[in-house]
Amino acid sequence: MFVDQVKVDVKAGNGGNGMVAFRREKFVPNGGPAGGDGGRGGSVIVEADEGLRTLMDFRYTRKFKADNGGNGMIKQMTGRSASNTIIKVPLGTVVTDFNTGKIIGDIVDKDQKLVIAKGGRGGRGNIHFASPKNPAPEIAENGEPGDELTIRMELKVLADVGLVGFPSVGKSTLLSVVTSAKPKIAAYHFTTLVPNLGMVRLDDGRDFVMADLPGLIEGAANGVGLGIQFLRHIERTRVILHLIDMSGVEENDPFEDYLKINHELTSYDPELLKRPQIVVATKMDMPDAADNLAKFEAKLKTDHTLAEVPAIYPISSITQQGIKALLAQTANLLDTTPQFPVKGVDDVEHRDYNSDVTQDFTVDNPEPGLFVLSGEKLERLFKMTNLEHEESVMRFARQLRGMGIDDALRAAGAKNDDTIQILDYQFQFMD
Numbered sequence: 001m002f003v004d005q006v007k008v009d010v011k012a013g014n015g016g017n018g019m020v021a022f023r024r025e026k027f028v029p030n031g032g033p034a035g036g037d038g039g040r041g042g043s044v045i046v047e048a049d050e051g052l053r054t055l056m057d058f059r060y061t062r063k064f065k066a067d068n069g070g071n072g073m074i075k076q077m078t079g080r081s082a083s084n085t086i087i088k089v090p091l092g093t094v095v096t097d098f099n100t101g102k103i104i105g106d107i108v109d110k111d112q113k114l115v116i117a118k119g120g121r122g123g124r125g126n127i128h129f130a131s132p133k134n135p136a137p138e139i140a141e142n143g144e145p146g147d148e149l150t151i152r153m154e155l156k157v158l159a160d161v162g163l164v165g166f167p168s169v170g171k172s173t174l175l176s177v178v179t180s181a182k183p184k185i186a187a188y189h190f191t192t193l194v195p196n197l198g199m200v201r202l203d204d205g206r207d208f209v210m211a212d213l214p215g216l217i218e219g220a221a222n223g224v225g226l227g228i229q230f231l232r233h234i235e236r237t238r239v240i241l242h243l244i245d246m247s248g249v250e251e252n253d254p255f256e257d258y259l260k261i262n263h264e265l266t267s268y269d270p271e272l273l274k275r276p277q278i279v280v281a282t283k284m285d286m287p288d289a290a291d292n293l294a295k296f297e298a299k300l301k302t303d304h305t306l307a308e309v310p311a312i313y314p315i316s317s318i319t320q321q322g323i324k325a326l327l328a329q330t331a332n333l334l335d336t337t338p339q340f341p342v343k344g345v346d347d348v349e350h351r352d353y354n355s356d357v358t359q360d361f362t363v364d365n366p367e368p369g370l371f372v373l374s375g376e377k378l379e380r381l382f383k384m385t386n387l388e389h390e391e392s393v394m395r396f397a398r399q400l401r402g403m404g405i406d407d408a409l410r411a412a413g414a415k416n417d418d419t420i421q422i423l424d425y426q427f428q429f430m431d
């Protein structure tokens, strides 16, 4: 099975907790604060790996987690930072946030790295909270939670040229004679199940990447045969070589075949037909090929649905007839055709998920005397609060007041001693 689309859960490490501790030295009865900071949590990073061709490795591994940072320690010692978790993917992988559908990034360069989930920063130890008014604070932060999200990864082969056509028209054979790639070739349909890439080098120094794609059939755009999953790869190619079998062995009308394939391309994405396309007549070494080609050409000329009659390049991969001319014309077209960018990518290589955190919070009043607070920023602050120390809890209360939550609670009808709940934690409202 060829896996080119996967859904994966990622969780970055939480920052380590800051510590509340005090110096214990001889002759210093109540030493100053000495609780160290927590270490940073590991991030989850997607990285290009030129050796990979598919997303097959993700068939079984669907969860990637980075470690949490170490907790702060006594004597001002900082907790250890966790290492990042690296997810290796093939070039051409597009990473999307599964829930929002927003594209996080597109892996197109061989050294590219993409931070998918950022590790939380370490919480500060009590050494940071000392002040003249409070020289021995029992305040420390817990580590910041690491980002957690579900991503969709989709492989869109990066090739300059895509070979398109019905099964068995000779796509893999052509790739095998013009590049050093060794795709499987056989007389039955759907021999090719995974796109194969090869590098074509011309004598004049020009080169380009050619992709041999699995055969298309009628209805492919709606999922018939190997279906839509392969049309997706054509999206990135700049020039399409449309191969048509002229041998007559399959007993299809080459002209009908030609129209059917173009129909599948437009049904998938009308943009695809705007791509320069070269019509390649294959297997010209076969006895009936010349006749079939003549008939094909005649029909092509009288078809008025075509904006312009495309040029036809007859070839035989076996005798090498016409191959040189085809490759030269392909290179010429590439020279004048721009890259097609992936739709909808905004530049998010170093996306800061924290900046997406909304300031908003909501107050619910599910039953008399109970008020439930929710909201991303609020919950983050809560998770970073060390509940074991009264002073830390008081600091959290001040932060809530700063966000306007006290006023909002009052407005919602909260009175002294009512219960306030954040996540699974409850406390009394003190007005």
Ligand SMILES: Nc1nc2c(ncn2[C@@H]2O[C@H](COP(=O)(O)OP(=O)(O)OP(=O)(O)O)[C@@H](O)[C@H]2O)c(=O)[nH]1
Binding pocket: 166, 167, 168, 169, 170, 171, 172, 173, 174, 184, 185, 186, 187, 188, 189, 190, 191, 192, 193, 213, 214, 215, 216, 282, 283, 284, 285, 286, 315, 316, 317, 318, 319
């Ligand atoms: N006579 C002749 N046979 C060819 C030529 N090119 C390919 N063939 C034969 O056609 C058959 C199919 O070739 P493939 O290259 O596997 O076809 P494909 O288009 O990649 O097929 P799928 O992967 O199934 O879509 C094989 O038996 C090849 O040997 C050619 O130029 N001349």
Ligand SMILES: [Mg+2]
Binding pocket: 171, 172, 173, 183, 184, 185, 191, 192, 212, 213, 214, 215
């Ligand atoms: Mg093939």
